[in-house]
Amino acid sequence: MKDNWEIVVGLEIHAQLNTQSKIFSSASNHFGDEPNTNISAVCTGQPGVLPVLNKEVVRKAIQFGVAIEANISEASTFDRKSYFYPDCPKNFQITQFFHPIIQGGRVFAEVEGKEKEFFISFAHLEEDAGSFKHFKKFGAVDYNRSGAPLIEIVSKPCMHSAVEAASYARAIRSILLYLGVSDCNMEEGSIRFDANVSVKKYNEQTLRPKTEIKNLNSFNFLQLAINKEVERQIDLYEKHPDKDPKDVIQSGTYRFDAEKKQVFLMRSKEGADDYRYCPEPDLPPLIIKKEEVEKIKTEIPELPRQRIIRYHQNLGLSLDTAHQMVEQKTISEFFEKACNTCKNKKSLANWILVEFLGRLNEKKETFFSLNLLPENIASLVNLIEDKTITSRMAKQIADIMVDNPEKSPEKIVEENPEFKPVSDLSTIEPLVNAIIEKNPDSIEDYKKGRKKAFAFLVGQVMKETKGKANPQIVSDLIHKKLGDL
Amino acid sequence: MENIHKYSGKQLHKALLEKKITAEQIAKTYLSRAKEFSDLNAFIETYEDSMLKKAKQIDEKIKEGKPVGKLAGIPIAIKDNIHISGKITTCGSKFLENYKAPFSAAVTELLDQADAMIIGKTNLDEFAMGSSTENSAFFPSKNPWNIKCSPGGSSGGSATAVAARLCSIALGSDTGGSIRQPASFTGTFGFKPTYGRVSRYGLVAFASSLDQIGPMANFAEDIGLVMEVIGRPCDKDSTSHELPAENYFANNTESLEGKTIGVPFKFLENLDGEAKKQFEKNLERLKELKANIVDINLDVLKHSVSVYYIIATAEASTNLARFDGIRYGHRSEKASSLDDIYDFSRDEGFGKEVKTRILLGTYVLSAGYKAHLYQKAQKVRQMVVNSFNKAFETCHLIAMPSAPTGAFEIGAIQDPLKLYIQDVFTIGANLAGLPAISVPSGMEEGNKPLGLQLVGPQLHDVNVVESAAVFTSKASIPPNYDKEVNV
Numbered sequence: 001m002k003d004n005w006e007i008v009v010g011l012e013i014h015a016q017l018n019t020q021s022k023i024f025s026s027a028s029n030h031f032g033d034e035p036n037t038n039i040s041a042v043c044t045g046q047p048g049v050l051p052v053l054n055k056e057v058v059r060k061a062i063q064f065g066v067a068i069e070a071n072i073s074e075a076s077t078f079d080r081k082s083y084f085y086p087d088c089p090k091n092f093q094i095t096q097f098f099h100p101i102i103q104g105g106r107v108f109a110e111v112e113g114k115e116k117e118f119f120i121s122f123a124h125l126e127e128d129a130g131s132f133k134h135f136k137k138f139g140a141v142d143y144n145r146s147g148a149p150l151i152e153i154v155s156k157p158c159m160h161s162a163v164e165a166a167s168y169a170r171a172i173r174s175i176l177l178y179l180g181v182s183d184c185n186m187e188e189g190s191i192r193f194d195a196n197v198s199v200k201k202y203n204e205q206t207l208r209p210k211t212e213i214k215n216l217n218s219f220n221f222l223q224l225a226i227n228k229e230v231e232r233q234i235d236l237y238e239k240h241p242d243k244d245p246k247d248v249i250q251s252g253t254y255r256f257d258a259e260k261k262q263v264f265l266m267r268s269k270e271g272a273d274d275y276r277y278c279p280e281p282d283l284p285p286l287i288i289k290k291e292e293v294e295k296i297k298t299e300i301p302e303l304p305r306q307r308i309i310r311y312h313q314n315l316g317l318s319l320d321t322a323h324q325m326v327e328q329k330t331i332s333e334f335f336e337k338a339c340n341t342c343k344n345k346k347s348l349a350n351w352i353l354v355e356f357l358g359r360l361n362e363k364k365e366t367f368f369s370l371n372l373l374p375e376n377i378a379s380l381v382n383l384i385e386d387k388t389i390t391s392r393m394a395k396q397i398a399d400i401m402v403d404n405p406e407k408s409p410e411k412i413v414e415e416n417p418e419f420k421p422v423s424d425l426s427t428i429e430p431l432v433n434a435i436i437e438k439n440p441d442s443i444e445d446y447k448k449g450r451k452k453a454f455a456f457l458v459g460q461v462m463k464e465t466k467g468k469a470n471p472q473i474v475s476d477l478i479h480k481k482l483g484d485l
Numbered sequence: 486m487e488n489i490h491k492y493s494g495k496q497l498h499k500a501l502l503e504k505k506i507t508a509e510q511i512a513k514t515y516l517s518r519a520k521e522f523s524d525l526n527a528f529i530e531t532y533e534d535s536m537l538k539k540a541k542q543i544d545e546k547i548k549e550g551k552p553v554g555k556l557a558g559i560p561i562a563i564k565d566n567i568h569i570s571g572k573i574t575t576c577g578s579k580f581l582e583n584y585k586a587p588f589s590a591a592v593t594e595l596l597d598q599a600d601a602m603i604i605g606k607t608n609l610d611e612f613a614m615g616s617s618t619e620n621s622a623f624f625p626s627k628n629p630w631n632i633k634c635s636p637g638g639s640s641g642g643s644a645t646a647v648a649a650r651l652c653s654i655a656l657g658s659d660t661g662g663s664i665r666q667p668a669s670f671t672g673t674f675g676f677k678p679t680y681g682r683v684s685r686y687g688l689v690a691f692a693s694s695l696d697q698i699g700p701m702a703n704f705a706e707d708i709g710l711v712m713e714v715i716g717r718p719c720d721k722d723s724t725s726h727e728l729p730a731e732n733y734f735a736n737n738t739e740s741l742e743g744k745t746i747g748v749p750f751k752f753l754e755n756l757d758g759e760a761k762k763q764f765e766k767n768l769e770r771l772k773e774l775k776a777n778i779v780d781i782n783l784d785v786l787k788h789s790v791s792v793y794y795i796i797a798t799a800e801a802s803t804n805l806a807r808f809d810g811i812r813y814g815h816r817s818e819k820a821s822s823l824d825d826i827y828d829f830s831r832d833e834g835f836g837k838e839v840k841t842r843i844l845l846g847t848y849v850l851s852a853g854y855k856a857h858l859y860q861k862a863q864k865v866r867q868m869v870v871n872s873f874n875k876a877f878e879t880c881h882l883i884a885m886p887s888a889p890t891g892a893f894e895i896g897a898i899q900d901p902l903k904l905y906i907q908d909v910f911t912i913g914a915n916l917a918g919l920p921a922i923s924v925p926s927g928m929e930e931g932n933k934p935l936g937l938q939l940v941g942p943q944l945h946d947v948n949v950v951e952s953a954a955v956f957t958s959k960a961s962i963p964p965n966y967d968k969e970v971n972v
Contacts (some may be wrong), residue, residue: 041587045807047576047689048568048590050722080803082850084827091806139823141811276850278799278859281694283723 005199005234008207009165009226010121010157013172014150015182016128016190017060023127023149024051024094031188035142043130043147045089050282053078057149058286060181061101061125062296064151067175067303068120070105072293076124078280083273086141087129095152097277100124101286108305109171110323111164118168119156126150151182157196157207162226166219169193170327174304177329186217193222197229198249199237208237208245213254213263225256229263307332315345324353331357334367334374342378343385351381355395359402370405380409392467393419423470425477428461431469432477435460446482454478489514493704494559494653494711501547501558508540508547508558512602515560519604519651526618526626527646529565529575531605536560539602546600554600555714559707561596562646562655565606566613567698568687569593576689577611577621577639580808580815580834590687591722592656592698592715599714604652608642611836612805613658613691615639616666616907617895620838625895628671631932634892637667637907640701644671647701654702654711658688660695661793662888662911665923668701669887669936672925675701676708676950677911679943680918681726683712684719690804692797693724695915705954708922709733709947716946731947734954741774741955746939747781747880756886759929764886767926767937770959771884781876781883785868789912790905792869795849795862796916802846808834838901866916873917873942882952883940885910887923891933910938920946924953926960 022029025042042049065072079097105120130146132139153172159165173191176182184191198210213229216222236248252268267273302310304326311322326332335352342348356377360366367374380397383389389397397412397419404412413419422428435457436443445453454475461474486506489497500506519531543557563569566576568586570593575581589597596603610620618626618641626641628634629649636645640657644667647655657664659677668675676699683698690696700711710733717730748768756764768778810816810830817829835843849858876883888907898904914921920943923936937956941949 044812046587046813047574047581047584047807048586048588048687050686052721052723082803082806084806084809086809086811086823089807089812090803091809092803274852276803276847276852276855278803278850278855281692281724281800282690 004201005230005237006202007160007162007226007230008157008198008200008210009159009162010196010210011153011155011159011165011169012194012196013153013155013169014192014194015153015173015176015184017057017149017151017181018183018190019054019056019060019149021054021056022147023054023057023125025147027147029148031145031185031190033144035140035144038144039146043089044143045091051094051280053283053286054149057125058101058288059296060149060179061123061151062288062293063179063181063300064153064176065102065105065123066293066297066300067179068102068105068107070120070123071103072288073099073101073103074290075099075285075287076101077285078125078283079277080280082276085129085132086139087132087146089130089143089146093127093129094280094283095126096124098279099285101288107168107171107175109164109167111167113320116164116167118164118171119158121154121156123151123153126152157198157210162223162230165195165226166223169219169222171304174327174329178301178304178307180301189217192217195222195226195229197226197233199230199233208233209249209251211249211252211254211263213256214266216256221256221258224258224261225263228256228261229254232263304329311349315339315349317346317349321349321353325349330368338374338378340378341375341382343382347384348378348381351377351398355398356402359398363402365402370402372401372405373408376401376408383409383413387470387472388421389413389419390421390462390467390471393421418466418468420468421470422465422468423473425473428465428469428473428477431461431464432474432481435464436478436481443482454482486510490518490650492653494556494561494702494707495704497653498556498558501543502553504547506558508543508602509537511558511560512536512540512604515604515652518649519646522629522649522651524627525629525632525645525649525651526624527607527642527649527651528562528605529577529608529623529642530573532572532603536602536604539600543600543602554598556596556711557600559601559654560604560652561601561711562604562607562643562652563593564609564613564640564643564655564657566609566658566689566691567593567656568689569603569606572606574606574689575623576613577609577618577623578834578836578839579622580830582622582815584814586687588687591684591719593687595715595717596711601714607640607646607655610639610641610663611839612689612801613639613660613663613696614801614838614842616662616904617893617898618642619895620836622836627895628892630672630928630934631892633894634933635670635895637670637888637892639663639667640675641667643701644668644673644675647671647673647703650703654700654707656698656715657701658691658696658698659911659915660691660697660797661915662908664699664701665911665921665936665938666888666907668923668925669938670892670934672928672934672936673701673703674705674708674922674924674953675699675936676712676922676946676953677914677920678712678716678946679726679920680915681722681724682716682728682920682944682946684715684722684725686719686721690800692800693804694800695793695797697915705924705950705957706734708953709950712946712950726944728944733947733950736951738951738955739958741771741776741952743775744882744952745777745779745880746771747779747876747883749783749786749876749883749885750780752783752786753885756889759891760886760889760935763927763929763935764937767956767960768884770926771956774955774959778884779880781880783872783876783883783913785865785872786909786913788865789869789916790909792862792865792916793908793912794845794905795858796866798842798846799850799859800846802843802850805835805839805843810834841901869913869916873913873919877942881941881945882949885938885940887911887936887938891929891931891935914940918943920944920949922949922953924956924960926956
């Protein structure tokens with residue numbers, strides 16, 4: 001049944017900008033402190049205060065705008081959005097409703113192995129609210145988050161599956177992280193997603209009613225919520241094929257219950273609040289000169305997409321590996337550092353993404369929590385490259401490194417005689433002779449041109465030496481012996 | 486020195502420097518006057534202790550030969566919608582009856598740094614909404630010239646305090662005429678500077694795009710003196726002008742020669758009675774001072790009251806939304822839910838006029854009405870700006886009456902619309918952000934002063950104040966107020 005339906009999704013992404021102070025006051029913009037410690041007269045809405053725009057917020061917003069190839073408005077304005085709630089100290093929020101700072105823009109994201117382009121409608125600046133907590137007999141408000149700078153990034157309704165939406169969201173997050181403008185920490189709520197979801201028949205020209213699912217704080221929930229909502233909508237339309245879509249799907253704001261895996265209506269469009277938007281008279285228009293934008297353009301660091309292409313084209317990583325490496329900025333930076341001293345980048349990528357990350361994930365640790373040094377990972381790969389150790393030894397050494405992060409692989413090799421490969425001909429030659437004698441069938445096969453037989457023989461010798469024989473010496477020796485025969 | 490209260494602030498400062506008087510003597514004189522004339526209801530609170538403490542500090546400095554600030558020894562009152570850290574700012578409202586300001590307004594800081602002596606906080610219409618101080622939650626102030634009459638408003642307490650010589654200078658705030666109309670009613674000078682010339686930081690907002698703090702005084706020179714201190718850029722107010730502080734009265738001009746003064750005759754055609762006679766007399770005086778009078782077109786100002794009550798109430802409805810009983814101010818004891826806190830606290834804390842304006846402002850911003858009302862009003866506001874700009878192509882200053890009538894009796898006007906019309910000549914300068922002053926220009930029958938208003942282009946504050954001072958030399962200024970309270 002799903003085949004007849006086209007899914008249409010647009011995302012609103014709220015990301016907190018990681019400035020020192022808040023968007024309109026000098027109070028500290030810091031998460032996780034004692035309630036109501038990072039506050040000022042401005043963020044508690046005292047009478048007589050005035051907002052002063054933090055220039056750092058503007059700079060970070062411009063960086064984002066430039067990174068997504070958007071237009072930076074030469075004059076944007078601030079507006080008041082009115083609603084009463086205890087977390088909103090002035091009972092209006094300062095936002096940019098009429099003239100946002102960023103217009104248009106696009107990002108590229110990988111969707112199931114293919115690159116896809118997604119479009120941004122606009123992005124604007126606004127202040128975050130505090131947090132209102134309900135206790136048994138009372139409510140309490142913490143204004144630490146009140147006035148934290150937010151950038152709200154509104155996409156066009158250009159995504160056609162939950163997977164696409166998650167890919168787009170990942171791409172935006174990784175741009176914000178690479179620019180260093182947001183911490184994008186899901187647990188701390190410094191990045192949140194609202195999804196606008198509707199479905200329509202492929203041949204229909206206009207969109208059907210959409211629902212807005214608020215405050216999704218992980219890629220998983222985002223994907224899950226969209227899938228659930230799509231299912232719900234299609235199900236209802238198929239049950240009522242003759243009804244006007246407006247009477248089937250109630251436009252409005254929904255929330256996703258992660259435990260019940262269901263969306264619930266918060267308020268319908270008919271009952272929607274009238275926010276009574278009006279210009280913020282205390283803030284003059286924000287004027288951004290072209291030269292300022294040009295200057296910021298020159299300061300933009302390498303972005304994830306450029307880095308993927310570089311890893312693929314210059315370092316020879318597969319596109320898939322390049323994507324994986326770039327997804328987390330911290331890991332990519334770890335890789336970059338290790339690259340400086342490493343002889344084989346491709347192998348290094350594998351050691352970081354597969355071998356080490358596998359070991360670390362198992363222990364619920366990270367490179368950084370254990371303080372593993374990138375140069376040590378590079379050295380390990382170099383030891384393999386130099387044939388000082390075998391891959392099998394390297395894996396054992398990796399185990400030791402994760403347990404003893406302070407030790408370099410060289411030191412580990414030095415301390416453990418079993419990691420010294422056997423390169424001594426007088427030890428290896430008798431072994432090789434014995435193996436050749438024991439496996440006449442393989443020798444026949446080899447002579448018939450079967451390459452596998454050769455690898456089998458090498459493997460047998462390695463097994464005898466418990467992996468310690470220098471594989472190059474072993475294969476040279478076998479070559480020589482077989483040639484002699 | 487005798488009759489200390491008859492001197493200007495500038496003269497007192499000079500006498501202080503010449504050691505003819507001490508700051509303490511000045512402070513004591515004014516504090517005792519404030520007590521003596523407490524029936525005028527000029528003050529909501531007076532600061533005897535902190536004023537005397539400041540006076541002693543100043544005297545100490547002078548004794549030790551240390552430099553003192555430009556306003557040293559001058560008693561200054563502050564309208565009670567401007568913060569002084571640690572003191573209560575009521576805004577004339579029950580809602581903030583016990584609200585202790587957590588910081589000082591930029592102007593308060595500047596006055597203090599200049600060694601002014603703050604005598605107290607003056608009465609006002611609740612949240613500066615009104616033209617008579619009758620909307621104060623506490624009491625109406627009385628006009629010292631005729632105590633049956635209102636001193637005007639909303640800065641009526643400041644006007645009364647200045648006119649009755651309970652201070653040399655008072656700060657007011659002017660959103661639609663709240664400095665100039667009371668100045669007119671009390672025979673004092675009241676100056677609304679260019680929008681952005683004086684920082685609004687620490688002024689409790691009524692309508693942010695129109696509000697401006699300004700001085701009131703009995704002498705033009707005191708207006709200039711205090712403007713030199715408070716008229717400067719402020720990094721806490723994003724609408725503040727970058728222009729550095731200016732000097733007033735640097736040139737001693739005695740005539741208005743070379744100055745063209747525009748008069749919007751058509752807009753003023755409905756002016757009648759004593760106000761009309763006075764205004765015509767004032768134009769003659771301007772001519773005697775060699776000003777060139779020309780006719781200008783400001784017909785669009787006939788819409789200014791309507792535009793004002795849309796824009797000002799829209800902004801006020803959002804500015805006053807923060808008074809919700811959650812964090813500070815009045816919280817209803819009847820409340821048992823979140824909605825109750827909002828509903829009852831605001832119902833009990835706000836007076837009738839404030840509620841009316843919040844409702845009006847909420848209405849004009851509501852979906853379905855915004856385009857016809859708020860957005861249209863913004864367009865007309867732009868037309869007002871354009872008309873003034875055009876007028877200033879042909880004149881240096883504009884002359885108009887400050888108010889359509891002299892002071893009215895307390896309780897005489899019950900229809901709020903009739904009170905709103907009080908601001909018909911003053912609102913234009915707020916809509917266009919222009920500097921405007923009300924100069925005392927005579928009395929009408931019943932001991933009711935009347936003022937002339939001079940309006941200049943943006944940032945021509947010095948010219949406006951200096952021209953007002955020149956006009957004074959020819960005007961019939963009310964005598965120094967002494968004890969002639971009852972008429």
